[in-house]
Amino acid sequence: MFELFAVGLEMQKRMIDVQMQGVEAARDMIDAAQQNVQAGMAATQAQEAGIKSMKKWMNMWGVRG
Incomplete structure (x- = not known):
């Protein structure tokens, strides 16, 4: 009986x-997803900064866009 109990405990373990x-x-997986979100947010910020820079460059050279 004790052996059966021991087997049951081992199975539970x-x-x-x-x-x-x-x-x-x-x-x-959650950590990886959080890192992907952070990377996506950083990419969005970089894209917005690039757009602002291009608009400023276009305004400086008198290009209408």
């Missing part, structure tokens, strides 16, 4: 380990 690996993978 393995299931918990598998679930924890899933949780860690989900955390990694």
Whole structure:
């Protein structure tokens, strides 16, 4: 009977380990998604700065746009 109990505990331990690996993978995915959002926001800011610079350059040279 004790061996059956020990086997049951071992199975539970393995299931918990598998679930924890899933949780860690989900955390990694969330971290990657947050980094993608930050990179996207930085790219948008860079694009806006580029547009402003081009408009200023065009105004300086008298180009209508």
